[in-house]
Amino acid sequence: MPQQVPKPGEFRxxxxxxxxxxxxxxxxxxxxxxxIGAQLTLSALRKLRFTGEISPAGARGWTLTAKLGATVVQPCVVTLAPVTTRIDETVERVYMPADYFDHHEAGAETEMPEDTSTEPLGHIISAHAAMIESLxxxxxxYPRSQEAELGEAVFAEDGVTPLRDEDTKPFAGLAGLRDKLDKKS
Incomplete structure (x- = not known):
């Protein structure tokens, strides 16, 4: 069986x-x-750069450290107008052999590990996959343009006074009451 040649951004x-x-x-x-933009359902992916290094970590592990830079365009969740966002992130992934991870029986309860940057080590480390995941x-x-205003939606049956956001805040009126009492003193 011939060995598979790694794709760009993949390292044996x-x-x-x-x-x-x-x-x-x-x-x-x-x-x-x-x-990549279509895969992530973006309106546009104007710039993307992922630069870093893969270095040995311990006796059998590897660490990927990188800088992610991207300019993305997404629709505003309120108006659907395009919203441009600049992303600058530091990324770190640790790849360890399978025996590093606790093995549990199928169907058994497990706790979510605190360290979510550690991944199982395979034959290939894909900086390309780490780039897409990090992005x-x-x-x-919920991207929102600066002009977008949410407003207030009011729903009620005919003849019923609608319940507004202010009505659901029981302590909002206390500030006014406190101010009245302070003026009397």
Missing amino acids: VSDLSEQRATPFDLQPDAAMRDA SLALPQ
């Missing part, structure tokens, strides 16, 4: 130096940015 663990860091600089072209996690969940 067997080819990595155990003595020094292996640098990388991923700058996808326009077609690749368009494909996905850094995206604003």
Whole structure:
């Protein structure tokens, strides 16, 4: 069986130096940015750069450290107008052999580990996959243009006084009462 040639941004663990860091600089072209933007349901992905290094970590692990820089365009959640966001993030992933992780029986309860940056080590470390995952996690969940105003939606049956946001805040009137009492004193 022929060995699979790694794609750009992928590194065979067997080819990595155990003595020094292996640098990388991923700058996808326009077609690749368009494909990534479509995958992440962005209106546009104007710039994307992922630069860093993969270095040995301990006896059998590897650490990927990188800087993610991107300019993304998403629709505003209120007006659907385009919202441009600049993302600058530091990324760190630790890859450890499978025996590093606790193995549990299928269906058994497990707790979420505190360290979510550690991943199982395979034959290949993909800086490309780490770039897309990091970009996905850094995206604003609810992008909003500066002109967008949420306003207030009021719903009630005919003849019924609608319940407003102020009505659901029982302590809001206390400030006014306190001010009245202070004036009398």
